Amino acid sequence: MITFDQVTKGYLSNQIMSQASFHVSAGERVGLVGPNGAGKTTLFRLILGQESPDSGAIHRTKGLSIGHLPQEVEEIGAEPLLELVMATAEDLKAVEAELEVVAEELSQNPPAEELELLTRRQSHLLERFEGLDGYTLKNRAEKILEGLGFQSRDFHRPVAELSGGWRMRALLARILLADPDLILLDEPTNHLDLNSLIWLEDYLQSITATVVIVSHDRAFLNRTVGKIIELESGRLKVFPGDYEHYRVEKDKETGHLWAAYRQQQEKIKQIQQFIYRNRSRKDRARQVQARLKLLDKMERLQPPAQEHELTFFFPPAPRPPAVLVRLDKAGLSYGGGEPVYDGLSLEVGRGDRIALVGPNGAGKSSLLKLLSGELTPTKGLRAQGPGVGVGYFAQHQLEQLRGELTVMEELMTVSGQTGQTQLRGMLGSFLFRGDDVFKKVSVLSGGERSRLVLCKLLFSGAQLLLMDEPTNHLDIPSRIALGQALEAWSGSLVLVSHDRQLLGGLVNRVWEVNPGGRVEVFPGNLEDYLRTWQRLKAGPAEAPQGQARTGKPKRDKARRRQEAEWRQAVGRQTKALKDRLAEIEDRVAGAEAEIDQLNASLADPKIYQDPERAGELSRRLAQVKDELARLNQTWTESALALEEETERLMAQTKEAG
Numbered sequence: 001m002i003t004f005d006q007v008t009k010g011y012l013s014n015q016i017m018s019q020a021s022f023h024v025s026a027g028e029r030v031g032l033v034g035p036n037g038a039g040k041t042t043l044f045r046l047i048l049g050q051e052s053p054d055s056g057a058i059h060r061t062k063g064l065s066i067g068h069l070p071q072e073v074e075e076i077g078a079e080p081l082l083e084l085v086m087a088t089a090e091d092l093k094a095v096e097a098e099l100e101v102v103a104e105e106l107s108q109n110p111p112a113e114e115l116e117l118l119t120r121r122q123s124h125l126l127e128r129f130e131g132l133d134g135y136t137l138k139n140r141a142e143k144i145l146e147g148l149g150f151q152s153r154d155f156h157r158p159v160a161e162l163s164g165g166w167r168m169r170a171l172l173a174r175i176l177l178a179d180p181d182l183i184l185l186d187e188p189t190n191h192l193d194l195n196s197l198i199w200l201e202d203y204l205q206s207i208t209a210t211v212v213i214v215s216h217d218r219a220f221l222n223r224t225v226g227k228i229i230e231l232e233s234g235r236l237k238v239f240p241g242d243y244e245h246y247r248v249e250k251d252k253e254t255g256h257l258w259a260a261y262r263q264q265q266e267k268i269k270q271i272q273q274f275i276y277r278n279r280s281r282k283d284r285a286r287q288v289q290a291r292l293k294l295l296d297k298m299e300r301l302q303p304p305a306q307e308h309e310l311t312f313f314f315p316p317a318p319r320p321p322a323v324l325v326r327l328d329k330a331g332l333s334y335g336g337g338e339p340v341y342d343g344l345s346l347e348v349g350r351g352d353r354i355a356l357v358g359p360n361g362a363g364k365s366s367l368l369k370l371l372s373g374e375l376t377p378t379k380g381l382r383a384q385g386p387g388v389g390v391g392y393f394a395q396h397q398l399e400q401l402r403g404e405l406t407v408m409e410e411l412m413t414v415s416g417q418t419g420q421t422q423l424r425g426m427l428g429s430f431l432f433r434g435d436d437v438f439k440k441v442s443v444l445s446g447g448e449r450s451r452l453v454l455c456k457l458l459f460s461g462a463q464l465l466l467m468d469e470p471t472n473h474l475d476i477p478s479r480i481a482l483g484q485a486l487e488a489w490s491g492s493l494v495l496v497s498h499d500r501q502l503l504g505g506l507v508n509r510v511w512e513v514n515p516g517g518r519v520e521v522f523p524g525n526l527e528d529y530l531r532t533w534q535r536l537k538a539g540p541a542e543a544p545q546g547q548a549r550t551g552k553p554k555r556d557k558a559r560r561r562q563e564a565e566w567r568q569a570v571g572r573q574t575k576a577l578k579d580r581l582a583e584i585e586d587r588v589a590g591a592e593a594e595i596d597q598l599n600a601s602l603a604d605p606k607i608y609q610d611p612e613r614a615g616e617l618s619r620r621l622a623q624v625k626d627e628l629a630r631l632n633q634t635w636t637e638s639a640l641a642l643e644e645e646t647e648r649l650m651a652q653t654k655e656a657g
Contacts, residue, residue, distance in 0.1 A: 007056035020236035031225035067175035165191035263603035317491030321385040330380035358513035391462030403442030446473030
């Protein structure tokens with residue numbers, strides 16, 4: 001479906017990828033991971049043809065249809081929501097238009113000969129309409145919109161009235177309804193609440209399209225992908241399995257690379273010491289020259305790329321009273337409109353770790369603002385325990401950072417008398433190192449701004465932290481570090497987040513915020529809540545009788561059986577090509593194993609006691625690397641040939657059937 005063959009791409013001094021090769025087959029689910037700025041979005045743009053490689057080639061299946069969800073909101077029209085989502089069905093619209101023309105001509109009592117032609121044309125168009133799912137398209141569009149959190153009253157709202165996050169959901173709904181061959185999702189979870197996120201996971205598992213996903217949500221990747229492509233420091237590497245399996249294999253690989261690098265460094269040191277000790281001895285001149293040549297020819301290993309780690313921690317919280325914050329019959333409304341809350345009574349106690357969940361727009365952020373004291377109840381009471389310090393993290397605080405200040409100056413606005421040396425150490429643990437502390441806030445990325453706001457929170461001396469989507473803009477290592485810091489912290493916490501990996505290790509209570517200001521309290525952790533929620537709510541797995549979870553009608557059993565027979569027949573006809581591909585893959589694995597073995601041998605200092613043997617191994621290493629490059633090229637050509645032949649035979653078989 002998509003093959004990158006020795007692709008190189010860069011901008012000025014920033015090398016995004018160098019001689020990258022990989023293949024994405026039909027039906028695969030792929031996660032694309034790497035640090036922020038590694039080039040994941042650029043890789044999507046290369047697949048889409050929006051950018052061209054500096055060298056190498058990108059092969060796409062002929063006629064490939066692609067649906068792309070970008071990170072940033074784009075202008076997607078001002079028509080009603082449902083109309084926009086269904087607008088991708090151009091073939092269907094053309095059939096509908098022609099059906100209207102035929103119906104109009106039939107209503108005019110044409111002559112018998114013309115009537116027969118029109119009737120036959122109408123019958124053909126109706127069959128075509130049914131084949132394009134014309135009778136179910138609207139129903140499927142509504143099911144998808146509901147799954148993504150829209151209410152039926154939203155279907156006829158102009159898209160221009162929607163916020164950026166809801167526009168992204170509308171674009172996602174349009175892509176899912178269009179059912180393209182390949183779906184590219186760039187951070188699809190950023191604008192989804194927990195319910196919609198679970199629905200999307202189930203939907204992606206049930207469709208046949210190929211899906212490539214960029215996401216920092218580990219739980220989402222674990223549930224949706226079966227292969228990971230890592231893009232890091234200009235190198236691209238493929239790992240089978242989900243995200244957790246990738247992390248295990250990545251850690252093993254990094255350990256092996258460090259071991260080989262350190263062994264080679266020790267060997268270089270020993271050779272250099274021999275040269276230094278003997279450079280003035282005439283009887284050792286030949287040995288010294290041999291070792292100098294060996295050093296000159298040696299292929300130097302590079303240390304593995306290191307992930308920069310956040311090492312921050314929240315200071316221990318002083319012991320608070322039994323109740324930190326309490327709402328007593330509290331109400332809240334904006335501008336005299338419909339109340340968001342009315343008669344709400346809740347309290348946050350010592351040791352509470354509470355997750356706020358519920359659909360977007362239900363009032364989770366408003367509840368956090370009530371608890372923090374940023375909003376005053378329009379009726380009822382908010383009470384804060386004596387001496388309780390409250391720290392509040394909200395997305396709007398990222399915008400309240402002053403762009404004209406440097407990172408250091410912004411931190412100094414809350415740091416009191418803390419010295420600059422200590423502040424530099426604190427900023428360093430948040431990855432603001434060296435001259436980074438003198439960067440203007442205005443040039444910081446979203447992730448850097450989030451880290452700066454979290455750093456400022458450290459100086460609040462809080463016993464209660466209220467956090468509204470703190471992981472937005474943070475990459476996976478930063479999310480892991482935040483979770484570890486919050487787990488070790490001794491205070492109380494109320495957290496809005498759709499990151500289940502973060503919530504899973506933190507919370508001991510769940511508050512479900514529902515439209516209309518209802519808040520249901522669930523004891524236990526997030527897993528306990530999700531089990532209860534699946535039982536009580538009608539989720540995607542409980543679709544109406546006769547429908548799949550996606551809302552698409554189940555295909556006829558006979559049709560499914562026939563398609564299975566077609567695939568088996570095509571599989572038999574392409575067996576030789578598959579066997580050839582498997583043979584090449586075995587040879588690639590053998591070459592890679594020999595390279596590992598040769599590198600290990602050359603990393604052994606003892607091998608250089610026999611310069612002739614060391615030279616022989618070095619020459620063999622170069623030969624095997626050349627052979628591996630040829631095998632990779634042959635594999636790429638064979639994979640493309642297999643896919644093209646499979647598609648040709650399938651089309652031929654269907655036509656014959």
